[in-house]
Amino acid sequence: MLRLEKRPNPSRFWLYATPILAVFLTMVAGGLLFAMLGKNPIAVIKTIFWDPLFGEFAFYLRGQLLVKAGPLILIAIGLSLGFRAGIWNIGAEGQYIMGAICGAGVGLAFYPTESRLIFPAMILAGALGGCAWAMIPAILKTRFNTNEILVSLMLVYVADTILAKASTGFLRNPEGAGFPGSRSFSVSSFPAASNPELIAGTGLHWGGVFALAMGVAAYILLQRHILGFQIKLAGQAPRAARFHGVKPERLILLCMGLSGALAGLAGMFEVTGPAGKISIDFNVGYGFTAIIVAFLGRLNPLGIVLAGFIMALTYVGGEMAATNLGLPSAAIQVFQGMLLFFLLGVDVLTNFRIRAAIPGVS
Amino acid sequence: MTRETLLSIKGISKSYPGVKANEDVSFDIGVGEVHALLGENGAGKSTLVKMIYGLVKPDEGTMTFRGRPFSPSEPSEARASGVAMVFQHFSLFEALNVAENVALGMENPPTMRELAARIRAVSEEYGLPLDPSRMVGDLSAGERQRVEIIRCLLQDPKLLIMDEPTSVLTPQEVEILFKTLRQLSAEGTAILYISHKLEEIRALCDGATILRRGKVVGTCVPRETTAREMAELMVGATLTPPERRAGSKGEVVLGVTDLSVASPIPFGTTLKNVSFTVARGEVLGIAGVAGNGQDELLLALSGELRVAPDKIRVCGHAAGDQGPSDRRRAGLVAAPEDRYGHAAAPDMSLVENALLTGAIRRNLTHKGFIDWAATRGFADEVIQTYDVRTPGNHVAARALSGGNLQKFLIGRELDQSPQVIVINQPTWGVDAAAAAAIRQAILNRAAEGAGVVVISQDLDELLEIADMFAVLNEGRLTRPRPVEGLTIDEIGLMMGGAHGMEVAHHAEA
Numbered sequence: 001m002l003r004l005e006k007r008p009n010p011s012r013f014w015l016y017a018t019p020i021l022a023v024f025l026t027m028v029a030g031g032l033l034f035a036m037l038g039k040n041p042i043a044v045i046k047t048i049f050w051d052p053l054f055g056e057f058a059f060y061l062r063g064q065l066l067v068k069a070g071p072l073i074l075i076a077i078g079l080s081l082g083f084r085a086g087i088w089n090i091g092a093e094g095q096y097i098m099g100a101i102c103g104a105g106v107g108l109a110f111y112p113t114e115s116r117l118i119f120p121a122m123i124l125a126g127a128l129g130g131c132a133w134a135m136i137p138a139i140l141k142t143r144f145n146t147n148e149i150l151v152s153l154m155l156v157y158v159a160d161t162i163l164a165k166a167s168t169g170f171l172r173n174p175e176g177a178g179f180p181g182s183r184s185f186s187v188s189s190f191p192a193a194s195n196p197e198l199i200a201g202t203g204l205h206w207g208g209v210f211a212l213a214m215g216v217a218a219y220i221l222l223q224r225h226i227l228g229f230q231i232k233l234a235g236q237a238p239r240a241a242r243f244h245g246v247k248p249e250r251l252i253l254l255c256m257g258l259s260g261a262l263a264g265l266a267g268m269f270e271v272t273g274p275a276g277k278i279s280i281d282f283n284v285g286y287g288f289t290a291i292i293v294a295f296l297g298r299l300n301p302l303g304i305v306l307a308g309f310i311m312a313l314t315y316v317g318g319e320m321a322a323t324n325l326g327l328p329s330a331a332i333q334v335f336q337g338m339l340l341f342f343l344l345g346v347d348v349l350t351n352f353r354i355r356a357a358i359p360g361v362s
Numbered sequence: 363m364t365r366e367t368l369l370s371i372k373g374i375s376k377s378y379p380g381v382k383a384n385e386d387v388s389f390d391i392g393v394g395e396v397h398a399l400l401g402e403n404g405a406g407k408s409t410l411v412k413m414i415y416g417l418v419k420p421d422e423g424t425m426t427f428r429g430r431p432f433s434p435s436e437p438s439e440a441r442a443s444g445v446a447m448v449f450q451h452f453s454l455f456e457a458l459n460v461a462e463n464v465a466l467g468m469e470n471p472p473t474m475r476e477l478a479a480r481i482r483a484v485s486e487e488y489g490l491p492l493d494p495s496r497m498v499g500d501l502s503a504g505e506r507q508r509v510e511i512i513r514c515l516l517q518d519p520k521l522l523i524m525d526e527p528t529s530v531l532t533p534q535e536v537e538i539l540f541k542t543l544r545q546l547s548a549e550g551t552a553i554l555y556i557s558h559k560l561e562e563i564r565a566l567c568d569g570a571t572i573l574r575r576g577k578v579v580g581t582c583v584p585r586e587t588t589a590r591e592m593a594e595l596m597v598g599a600t601l602t603p604p605e606r607r608a609g610s611k612g613e614v615v616l617g618v619t620d621l622s623v624a625s626p627i628p629f630g631t632t633l634k635n636v637s638f639t640v641a642r643g644e645v646l647g648i649a650g651v652a653g654n655g656q657d658e659l660l661l662a663l664s665g666e667l668r669v670a671p672d673k674i675r676v677c678g679h680a681a682g683d684q685g686p687s688d689r690r691r692a693g694l695v696a697a698p699e700d701r702y703g704h705a706a707a708p709d710m711s712l713v714e715n716a717l718l719t720g721a722i723r724r725n726l727t728h729k730g731f732i733d734w735a736a737t738r739g740f741a742d743e744v745i746q747t748y749d750v751r752t753p754g755n756h757v758a759a760r761a762l763s764g765g766n767l768q769k770f771l772i773g774r775e776l777d778q779s780p781q782v783i784v785i786n787q788p789t790w791g792v793d794a795a796a797a798a799a800i801r802q803a804i805l806n807r808a809a810e811g812a813g814v815v816v817i818s819q820d821l822d823e824l825l826e827i828a829d830m831f832a833v834l835n836e837g838r839l840t841r842p843r844p845v846e847g848l849t850i851d852e853i854g855l856m857m858g859g860a861h862g863m864e865v866a867h868h869a870e871a
Contacts, residue, residue: 008761010709224734228726229717237707242666243698244718245687 004352009081014349019296019303022343023310029342030335039325047325048317050354061316067274068315070208071096071266073308077214078262080299082255084222086235089256091137091152092263093146093179093287094159099264100271101166102129104278107193108171108183122268123206130259130264133159142249144304147171148256156287160313167280182278185271195273209268211308214262218301277361289315292340311336364482365392368412368552369432369521374423376409383409385424389578391521394550396543399561399583400571400596402793406587407556408832410573414554415447416440438469446514447523452506456499463498464513484515488542503530503651511542522546523554528562529819533854539550555709558596558794559822560589574598597794612642615813616663616694616782617675631655633662636839638832640782640813645804646842647828648817650857655837656817657699659787662813664696666687677781690722693781697772699790699817701764705771708760712752715759716741716774723778739776748773750800765792772800776807781801783807784816801827821853833857851859 027049031041052061075092089095103126110118137151166172171182187194198204222228234241234251242248250307266286275282293311297304318332369391376384377609384406385434388716391397401407405810411756412418414425416434427443437447454463462480465471470729472480478494485492490508499505507527514522524543528536543553543566555567563570564584572580572595580595621636633655640646650656661667663674664686685694698704706715717737721727726737741755748769752762759767772788788804789797808814817834818824825845832842833856840856 009758077673224731226721226730226732229714229732233707233710233714233718236709237703239700239704240707240718243664243686243704245665245690245697247685 003355004348005355006352010350011353015298018254018346018349019307020300021346021349022296022339026335026339027340027345029338033331033334034327035339037327037331039327044325044327046085046320047321048314048332051320052316057320059201063197063201064316065132065309065312066203068312069204069308070203070205071270071286072209072290072293072311073161073211073305074214074266074269075259075263075287076293076297076304076308077211077218077301078259079290080294080297080301080304081218081221081231082259083194083294084235084299085231085251086238087252087255088149089134089137089152089259090149090291091154091156091159091287092259092290093283094152094283095133095158095260095263095266095288096157096270097156097163097283098133098267099126099130099261100267100275100282101163101171101278102126102264103268104182104185104193104271105166105171107185107190107272110192111183111190114192116192119195119272122193122272123265126264126268127261128264128321130267131261133236133264134256134260135253138253141256142252142269148252149263154255163278163283164280167278171278172275180280184277185273186276197270197273205269205273207266207273210269212305215301215305222301227254263290289336292336292343295340295343311339314339365395367391367426367504368393368395368428369554369794370426371410371414372424372426374410374413374420374425376413376418376420380829384413384420385576387573387576387578389581391552391554392570393520394547394552395569396547396553396555396567398570399554399556399566399573400558400560400563400570400592402558402596405573405596405640406576407573408525409576411447411525411554411556414440414521415445415523441517441519444518444520445523446517446519446521448507448510448514448525448527448531450525450527452510454498454506454509457497457656459495459497460492460501461494462507463509464475464494464516464633467513467848468721477662480516481512484512488515488545489538490542497760501654504532504535505816507531507539509841515546519551521552521554523556525556526558527555528557528559532651532857533821533850536562560584560592561822563592564589572596584805593794611644613678614639614641615677616640616784616815618663619673619675621662621669621673623658623667623669625655625658626661626667627657630658631837632839633658635833636837638842640815640830642781642811642813643808644830645808645814645816645828646832646833647824647845648815648832648839649821649824649853650817650819652819654785654834656819656834658837659834659839660696660698660784660817663694664698664783665694687722690719694784695719695723695775695778695780695782696784697775697786697788699786701767701771706759706767709758712745712750712755712757712759712762712770713738713741715770716744718774720774720778723780744770744773744777765796768792769796772803776803780807780812780867782815784815784817788818789823791819797823831856 027045031045032045035043052058052065075096079089079092103122106125107118107122133155136155137148140146140151141148167182168180173181173183183190185194187196195205230241230246230251233244234246271278271282289311293304293307297307314336321327322329322332367390372388374384374387382499387410399407413420416437416439432443461474465477465479471477481494490512492505492508492512498509507530509814527539531539539593547553557563570582570584571578575594582592611840617639621633623633625632631654638646662669665684666686669682671682673682675681676689676694679692681689681692702708705720710848717726720740724740726733726740736754745752745755750770751766775783788800792800804814814847816824816828828845830842831845831848834838835857
């Protein structure tokens with residue numbers, strides 16, 4: 001029989017080793033899944049994890065990595081602050097959509113004006129849009145003690161509906177011959193509101209810059225600032241946090257607002273850059289995947305930056321596997337989900353050690 | 363007087379990973395003997411009685427009960443042999459009445475009517491007033507204990523084990539309990555009495571076995587031994603009572619006026635019209651049985667529970683509506699009872715826990731940024747000054763033993779040059795040597811001019827360190843009185859006397 005024994009101190013080794021172990025276990029279990037689908041598991045794993053970095057098309061795919069990693073990191077950084085404080089914003093996808101709509105809306109309102117001020121105004125609008133959407137579950141929680149997990153999640157579907165309305169109705173391109181979707185934000189059609197690649201071939205746009213900057217800022221906040229301490233304290237020992245002087249309501253509003261704002265920013269950068277316009281399905285679930293990224297990165301900003309790239313790899317490599325090897329895209333989503341599953345599973349090793357129990361001794 | 367041996371324990375040992383809870387423990391209990399098992403927290407008393415009651419299996423050694431080998435593998439087997447136990451923490455359902463609760467613990471309960479009659483009979487016989495039809499939720503702690511005792515007595519035990527039975531009782535209730543126990547003993551029921559309250563043991567017990575770190579370090583006849591001798595056997599060191607410097611009282615630093623506030627805790631106690639003042643150099647001791655508003659009073663004083671501004675004045679300034687941070691700024695520090703999760707974050711290091719309350723008065727942050735070097739310095743200072751045994755300041759709070767963590771947490775508050783100190787249960791679960799050190803540190807701060815409020819359920823502790831004495835009873839505070847000249851009877855009456863005395867008279871009438 002195996003028995004779990006609580007460690008007196010959390011293990012530093014396992015704190016960093018569990019994400020690696022989880023990735024490894026995901027490869028094994030994912031490999032089994034791919035084998036059952038009739039694919040060569042080694043080939044699929046290689047396509048996902050190796051080819052985007054060192055394969056034939058790596059020159060193009062490497063750039064795609066940063067394009068995918070940027071929004072994931074930006075959203076996950078925001079979520080991680082709330083998760084640390086025990087505030088579960090599951091609706092980043094909705095905040096991402098609302099940030100995109102608000103940011104794009106402000107830009108389109110000025111079309112075709114050319115001014116340096118338009119893009120900053122759009123950034124601000126994107127952040128505020130996401131923040132406002134996140135404030136709905138936050139205020140409901142502080143006022144009526146509703147569950148922020150449920151409310152924020154449900155609001156994703158409301159945001160989805162608003163997005164559909166935006167792309168077919170109030171933000172639809174008037175010159176688009178009735179097709180759904182807004183005007184394009186490409187450099188050629190609306191330069192003042194465009195979010196182009198900053199260094200050719202790297203995939204780096206303003207969203208990536210913000211993501212990396214936010215990673216550093218969050219790291220400093222958590223390591224050096226009293227607010228970061230309060231966030232950690234509230235998550236680990238809520239009563240001790242109140243004793244310290246944290247007002248729980250204030251912290252809920254702050255963490256939800258911040259994570260909403262960052263998700264909104266990610267949406268705004270996506271729709272003006274890689275996506276290029278508001279369309280019914282411009283969102284590809286970054287808001288949900290970012291939850292996995294946040295945990296894979298141990299809710300640590302630097303870890304999240306790394307995890308963002310690993311998750312981007314499964315996106316880029318997964319698409320490759322889907323086109324080249326004919327793997328269903330749902331299999332890739334299962335693969336990504338497994339990662340979170342194994343991560344949470346092996347997480348127990350950080351705080352517990354496994355002991356073989358001798359029968360008869362209790 | 364030689365008694366026939368009832369229970370004989372020979373060479374019992376029990377180890378847990380990393381600890382030897384009991385090592386080669388041997389002693390005998392005679393028929394009808396009241397035997398004390400004496401020792402500090404962690405001395406191995408609980409493990410030992412759990413083995414007698416069949417909850418834990420010994421690694422080595424043998425037990426003989428009524429002349430036959432005895433090795434119960436579960437409590438029901440122990441009960442069948444005639445061993446009963448009253449635990450320190452009760453296992454009762456509040457929403458059921460007394461008879462129903464007793465029935466739940468029986469293997470073949472009789473009908474309710476019959477059981478109620480038997481409960482009444484036993485409760486009258488042993489002078490334990492208890493109405494079988496009352497809801498347990500409405501009973502005081504003392505009355506709940508009677509339910510547990512009667513539950514045991516219905517099994518007609520030969521050996522009754524009582525684990526720290528008086529920690530929840532008023533002095534009058536203790537007297538009632540002792541009468542019952544003496545009667546049981548006279549009828550031939552042996553009692554194994556676990557406690558660290560020495561005067562009680564001297565008043566009640568025929569023999570005592572003293573445990574230290576899992577081993578028997580001595581036996582004595584309590585009536586012929588002084589409390590001090592027993593304490594020194596128990597602790598293994600010479601104890602010095604705290605010395606008090608006669609500090610002159612100064613101006614009032616904490617004033618509470620007509621404080622009424624609903625409890626934020628489910629099933630908590632509402633505070634009703636609490637008023638008192640504390641002057642510089644003064645220690646106010648607040649006694650009371652647990653659950654009478656102690657936690658709520660601490661929350662209201664620490665600032666976790668906010669009230670109208672002028673209800674609480676710290677150093678002359680209205681502070682009722684201030685949170686914990688503002689009150690610390692004003693000079694008030696507080697130490698809650700629950701160490702793991704309230705006073706400290708268990709998974710955080712001692713350094714982070716030092717920051718938890720020290721940030722403001724020790725200037726550990728600059729414009730919101732944490733000065734970790736200074737924080738480490740503060741943690742190290744507390745560790746050194748208060749003799750906290752730890753491998754270092756990086757250790758998680760939960761890795762420290764209860765007593766060591768308490769020394770750290772009390773030291774953390776006392777080393778902030780406070781004007782007002784509020785402490786709930788300063789030495790709960792702390793060994794005698796550490797407790798003496800904590801009390802001395804509190805008195806030293808008072809001598810330096812701080813006003814101190816100590817909330818405690820340990821009357822001896824309060825009488826030792828307090829100048830003024832008051833009792834919290836169902837959320838009301840009695841008028842504080844000088845400790846000098848107070849008798850134990852007066853204190854008992856302040857604590858509400860013995861609950862349920864009227865039922866006893868009714869039964870006799």
